[in-house]
Structures are given as C-alpha cells and as structure tokens.
Amino acid sequence: MKRVVLAPNPTGTGHNVRMLNIGNQLLNSNPNFEITVLLGSRQDVFIDLFEKSGINVVDLSPSGVVDSSKKSHLSEELNWETMISNYFVPTFFNGDKILKYIGIFSKYNTDIVISDYNINATIAAIILGKKNIFVTERHNFTLVDISLSDLKKAGFNINDNEITEAKEHLEKVFNWILENIDLLITDKVIIPDFLDKLNEDNPKVHFVGSMYRQREGKTLTNFDYSQDYIVATSTNTTMLEKDSLLAINTYISAFEKLSKKYPNLKLLLIGDVPNVVEIDNRLNVEVLSYVPNWEELIKHAKLVWSHPGWISVTELAYLNIKSVFYLPSFMEYHEVEAFNRLQFLGLPTISGDDFEGLSDITSKILDGNLDTIFEAYRILNPDKDGLKRGVDKILSIIESGD
Structure with a gap:
C-alpha cells in the first residue's frame, strides 16, 4: 500500500x-x-x-x-x-x-x-x-x-x-x-x-x-437560478487589505451603473464584506461567504467578475463561463503575471478603480458584442x-x- x-x-x-x-x-x-x-x-x-x-x-x-x-x-x-x-x-x-x-x-x-x-x-x-x-x-x-x-x-x-x-x-x-x-x-x-x-x-x-472536478459541498438552497444575475468574487488572498475594499467598492459602483440599463439584474457578491462598505439598499445585491460548490451558480449566471486567481480562471475556462477578470491594484503582485497573461490572450481585463470600464465591458458582453472569450479559453484549456x-x-x- x-x-x-x-x-x-x-x-x-x-x-x-x-x-x-x-x-x-x-x-x-x-x-x-x-x-x-x-x-x-x-x-x-x-x-x-x-x-x-x-x-x-x-x-x-x-x-x-x-x-x-x-x-x-x-x-x-x-x-x-x-x-x-x-x-x-x-x-x-x-x-x-x-x-x-x-x-x-x-x-x-x-x-x-x-x-x-x-x-x-x-x-x-x-x-x-x-x-x-x-x-x-x-x-x-x-x-x-x-x-x-x-x-x-x-x-x-x-x-x-x-x-x-x-x-x-x-x-x-x-x-x-x-x-x-x-x-x-x-x-x-x-x-x-x-x-x-x-x-x-x-x-x-x-x-x-x-x-x-465537480465541486463537492452544499449548493445554495432557495436560490432562484432563473433570475438574471452576475457573480462577483472577492475571496482571494490579498497583499494589501485596502485592495480588497477597492475590489468590493468597484464591483458595487459598476453594478450601480449597470442597474440603470438592466433594472432586473442582480449582483451576487461572494466574500465577506467589511462593515465600512456601504451598499445602497435600493441595489439588488446579495452577499454570500465562500461557496465551495459554485458550479451551478456560475453556470446560470449571465457573467462572472473574477480576480485572476488561476484556479478560478481554469474553472471558468473549463465550464465556458463568460467572465471579466479584475485586479484592484498591481500591488497584488502575486496576480499581476496571471492578469498580464490573460490580457495577452485577449480576455476581458479591468484593473484599479475603473468601475465605468468594468460596467462598459460587461454591458458589451451582456449585449453579445464581445465574443472572443471562448477562443482564449481553448488555449487555456485545450480539452x-x-x-x-x-x-x-x-x-x-x-x-x-x-
């Protein structure tokens, strides 16, 4: 043995x-x-x-x-x-x-x-x-x-x-x-x-x-997968705590802009949101802690906003999930190489506090005007x-x- x-x-x-x-x-x-x-x-x-x-x-x-x-x-x-x-x-x-x-x-x-x-x-x-x-x-x-x-x-x-x-x-x-x-x-x-x-x-x-491999763990109960929603992740290792806050605030600001064009859209934010972050009660935002089994969740999502952590990248590529990869700051030096690699392959990437850029590129994807994602996924994951x-x-x- x-x-x-x-x-x-x-x-x-x-x-x-x-x-x-x-x-x-x-x-x-x-x-x-x-x-x-x-x-x-x-x-x-x-x-x-x-x-x-x-x-x-x-x-x-x-x-x-x-x-x-x-x-x-x-x-x-x-x-x-x-x-x-x-x-x-x-x-x-x-x-x-x-x-x-x-x-x-x-x-x-x-x-x-x-x-x-x-x-x-x-x-x-x-x-x-x-x-x-x-x-x-x-x-x-x-x-x-x-x-x-x-x-x-x-x-x-x-x-x-x-x-x-x-x-x-x-x-x-x-x-x-x-x-x-x-x-x-x-x-x-x-x-x-x-x-x-x-x-x-x-x-x-x-x-x-x-x-x-299909994730183990509990799936969400009493969640309506038929609704229009975006999944955003903020559970990655962070070099500077302020970058984690910046990511969450950028997601929320981008979603606030998107909500004006897509009033039925929901944001599902995965991660612990600090008390210092204020979310307008009028926004359709739901916060979840870490979800070990997120396959069903992202398969039904209109889009995923993800940090360029490679396990997330490979899973999204494997499942052919439309995504935008976001890096709050190049001070998150451990993810810069991955971010640059994704950019090199032509995948949608946004960095910093550019919530308008995140909103605009998301809008293009939702409207079907950006279809290069899956070409890059075939390079990331040939089979x-x-x-x-x-x-x-x-x-x-x-x-x-x-």
Whole structure:
C-alpha cells in the first residue's frame, strides 16, 4: 500500500481545491492508496470535503481557521526586509516549517509527496529523498515574474538593489527545486511568446490544462437560478487589505451603473464584506461567504467578475463561463503575471478603480458584442482531460521503481 501525502500551500483555497481534485482522482484510480492531506487554510470548509472523499486530514493550524483573504501581507515599502525577511521566509522558505514537514513525512512513512506550490513541503521531501511531485499554477516565484517597472507603477517604494538581488536568488531556488523534483504539473498554459521561463521541453514539466472536478459541498438552497444575475468574487488572498475594499467598492459602483440599463439584474457578491462598505439598499445585491460548490451558480449566471486567481480562471475556462477578470491594484503582485497573461490572450481585463470600464465591458458582453472569450479559453484549456492526464503522470511516478 502506497502512502501519499498531499501538501497544499496554506495561502489560498485554490491550492486546497487542486489537491482535493487530485486526491479524489488518485483514489478512483487505486482505492488502496492511503492518502493524507496537510491542511493549513480554510479548515472550516475543507476538512469536511477531504474527509468525505476518504482522505485523512492533518490540521496544521488546529488553534484556528487560517484565511489569507482577511489581512495585508505586504507594506508599500518593498525591500529585502519587507519582502524576504517578513513575508517570503515565514510563508514559503521557513526552516521551522521544513523541519516539521520532515517530521510529518517520517511519522507517516510517506512514499510520495504531492505539493501544490508548498515550497517548505517540497524542500522537506527533497531532503528526505522522497519521490515528490510539484503541482503549480506558477512558473517561477511571483516576484521573479514581475518587473521592477511594474512594481513601481503599482506604487511600491522599491529598494532596487535589494529586490533585484532577491529576484536573482529566488530564481536559483526555483531552478534547484525543478532539478530535484520528479515531476512538475501545471494548469497554466506555457506561452513562449509571453517570455515564459518554464521550459516545456524539460521532460519533467507537463502542462495539462484545468484539473477540474465537480465541486463537492452544499449548493445554495432557495436560490432562484432563473433570475438574471452576475457573480462577483472577492475571496482571494490579498497583499494589501485596502485592495480588497477597492475590489468590493468597484464591483458595487459598476453594478450601480449597470442597474440603470438592466433594472432586473442582480449582483451576487461572494466574500465577506467589511462593515465600512456601504451598499445602497435600493441595489439588488446579495452577499454570500465562500461557496465551495459554485458550479451551478456560475453556470446560470449571465457573467462572472473574477480576480485572476488561476484556479478560478481554469474553472471558468473549463465550464465556458463568460467572465471579466479584475485586479484592484498591481500591488497584488502575486496576480499581476496571471492578469498580464490573460490580457495577452485577449480576455476581458479591468484593473484599479475603473468601475465605468468594468460596467462598459460587461454591458458589451451582456449585449453579445464581445465574443472572443471562448477562443482564449481553448488555449487555456485545450480539452476536458487535464485532471486525468495529470494524475496519470503522477501514477507513473508512484509506480516507478516498484
């Protein structure tokens, strides 16, 4: 019996979703696998989902639920201390966490580690000589993938020398990881013309498209799917709390303008809205917290406003949902590369406080005057077999050397 440990990065729900999908597919392929997930975020949602799938759960933060969407992670000063010492090291390159992962992998007699961009877990697996697979939406560390000029345009006060040095060192770490893993699976399309640093000629690297599996969890009850509505998401990891507020206010302002043209339209806002946000009672706005099973909801929506978090992008592409991708600020540096990639492919994108732009492009889509979305989706997701292809690659590593 093979013992498999799933290690999603505890910084966002997308990592959990991909690991849940892969774990389910592995058990469908071989029910004799003993699979454990090391869960470090949104335990309130995902413990139940993993356990119902037959996957053992180790709660890495039993003292409380971790939700990376509720606080700032950076300041406007970007230098070695704020970016590396205060953020990257505690989160991604943490000696204490690496040692704890070493202990967990040893305790569970782990045969293979599958990490979803969990750098600490991957390094621990490499140290122990475990078979290890790196699942990622990122083709390098995000700081490496954004230029100094884009960071400055975003409004960061940058120490050029320190951030340049950090980018150089981080790229060396990523390349070392790539040399020492057995397999890299990505759901983000590799585009050489986009100056992609990930080399698809590397036999370890495989783009598989969306690793989508129908979401588990409760669906909405007493919700009228026949009404005309837009879904807007604001549950993403945020670097600066003010950007989360800006996103919500931009959505509401755009919807207020749209409501004058489409009086029967409703806005369904997914995420926790802070008390400082005022919503006019005359607007047809409904607020929901995180919805783990949103397939039925978005299938019936007229449109989705989404941040460019890649798990959302791939799911929307897989399901062919008309969408506009919104980034409140380039200070959300971890989503700039994805935002630029979507823009490069011709998908509708809006940034900043441009609520009029968001309203106008939405109006064009609702009126049927913008039909390029699905062409780009076919590039993002060439077929519907990404999850099976990815897991087949994983199985080949698990079974090698038996």
